[in-house]
Amino acid sequence: MKILVATEKPFAPVAVNGIKxxxxxxGHELVLLEKxxxxxxxxxxxxxxxxxxxxxxxxxxxxxxxxxxxKIVVRAGAGYDNIDTAYAKEKGIVVENTxxxxxxxxxxxxFGLLVYAVRNFYNxxxxxxxxGKKLGxxxxxxxxxxxxxxxxxxxxxxxxxxxxxxxxxxxQSGVHAVDNQEELFSTCDVxxxxxxxxxxxxxxxxxxxxxxxxxxxxxxxxARKEVINEEELVALLQERTDLKFVTDIKPDLDAEFAEKAxxxxxxxxxxxxAQTAEANINAGIAAAKQINAYFAExxxxxxxxx
Ligand code: 3PG
Numbered sequence: 001m002k003i004l005v006a007t008e009k010p011f012a013p014v015a016v017n018g019i020k021x022x023x024x025x026x027g028h029e030l031v032l033l034e035k036x037x038x039x040x041x042x043x044x045x046x047x048x049x050x051x052x053x054x055x056x057x058x059x060x061x062x063x064x065x066x067x068x069x070x071k072i073v074v075r076a077g078a079g080y081d082n083i084d085t086a087y088a089k090e091k092g093i094v095v096e097n098t099x100x101x102x103x104x105x106x107x108x109x110x111f112g113l114l115v116y117a118v119r120n121f122y123n124x125x126x127x128x129x130x131x132g133k134k135l136g137x138x139x140x141x142x143x144x145x146x147x148x149x150x151x152x153x154x155x156x157x158x159x160x161x162x163x164x165x166x167x168x169x170x171x172q173s174g175v176h177a178v179d180n181q182e183e184l185f186s187t188c189d190v191x192x193x194x195x196x197x198x199x200x201x202x203x204x205x206x207x208x209x210x211x212x213x214x215x216x217x218x219x220x221x222x223a224r225k226e227v228i229n230e231e232e233l234v235a236l237l238q239e240r241t242d243l244k245f246v247t248d249i250k251p252d253l254d255a256e257f258a259e260k261a262x263x264x265x266x267x268x269x270x271x272x273x274a275q276t277a278e279a280n281i282n283a284g285i286a287a288a289k290q291i292n293a294y295f296a297e298x299x300x301x302x303x304x305x306x
Contacts, residue, residue, distance in 0.1 A: 001028045001295055002069075003288070004049035006042055008057050009270065010034040011076075015280035019053070022288035026296065039063075046070065051294075053287045056271065059083040064091055072294050074302075076283040077102055077274055078142065079224060081197045085305035094294065096302040098286040100142040102279035106222050106248075107146030109273045110192050111154070113246040113266070117218050121266060128216075131155035136188030138181060140165045143222070144194040148175050159188055186212040190220065197224035207232035213243060221247040222273045230257075237261040248273045 003023050005016070020030045033045040039062075046052060046067035052059070053074050061084055064070065072094040075083060078101075085095045111130075119127035135151050137144045140162035151158050152174070159176045161184040167177035178184050181204075185191055191213065195201045206229040210219060221228060230253040237243055237260055244264040249271050251257060257265045274283065293299035300306075 001050040002031055002048055003028050003051045003053065003291055004031045004033060004045055005053045005284075006033040006036070006045060006057055007053075007055050008034075008036055009055055009275070011055075011280040011284050012277040014277055015284040018281050019284045019288045022285055022292060026292040028292070028295070051291045053284070053291070054082070055274075056082050059088075061087045064088055064093060067093075072096065072291060074098065074287040074290050076280075076287040079196055080304055081224060081226070089305040094300055094303050095305040096287075096290055096294075096300070097304055098283045098290065098302065101282035101286045102274035102276075103142035103146050105276040105279035106143045106273035107150055108276075109248055110147050110220055110222050111150055113220050113222070113248065114190060114192075114218065116266060117220070117244050117246045121263070123263075130190075132157065133189040134159060134187060136160070136178075136184040136191040137175070137194060138162075138184060138191060139194040139196075139223075140170055140175075141194060144192075145173065147192055147194070148173060156190075159184055181209060182212060185209050186214075189214060189216065190218045193219070193221045193223045193227060195223055195227055197226040202226045203229040205229060205233070207236045210236055210243070211240065213240075215242045217242070218244045218246065221245075221249065223249075225249045225251050233257075234260050237264065 023030045036042055043066040048069055050069050051072045053076055055076055059073055064087055070093050075097045078097055078099055080097045083095055088095045133156055135156040135158050137147050137160040140160045148158050159178055160170050161178050161181050170177035205227050230251050234253055234256045246266045248268045250267045254267055290302055
């Protein structure tokens, strides 16, 4: 089988070698399309692929229609909002993700962003420490749990809210469970977003919610830009000059944030959360193994479009 790895933002070379070794072992052929700049390159490359491994690459109906031989797409990562899963289902194409494989990398970056923020973006002026501060984790999934683990090392007081995770499970891990996201925002000095981008969550991080934060609050986003109501957040940051916003995904209103919240805003130029050799190896090799298991045994354990 031809397995196309199409990554506009490439994996570390060591991860590509690992993916190749897995696929070779199963008798499959790896085809690599990295750093492509035009949609047409992807459309051409998928034409004869039996399986596809992607990251945040956009797998639209147009791409799926061009992929005449395609049986399975694996998103090497957690969020699969970049793939038209319903259209893939209509076409009988299995879509899978590799949950948990890159979550430590994302969680570590949360603290990279936070230390940068509390130390005033390294401008030489006295900042603050994370120790003793209240951290709110919005959604207690794989990334949220890793954030909690690391936050314990920083000596933070940890709170979490997750609409789908029972409070007892959160409490058992030594984290305070709150009743709703409003309570999380009003309780915590720092709120870290780990919700997926769904119809329910898009633009849900709005002015009303963030304005509940205490003086000097920090919002950190390593999830998806779509969950934030950017117009409202820019407006709030203008009014509340005590708040900071740090993000691992450049908002559409990046220039406005940079101007209106000057000195209180930072965005990575490209999504960096999962961009470590370890995360690339974990997610890339998991994707290759899942494809091997699909072709060998019809295994669809990680299918997200059943
Ligand atoms: C994910 O959903 O797994 C992360 O956002 C990582 O995305 P990336 O593979 O584009 O870095």
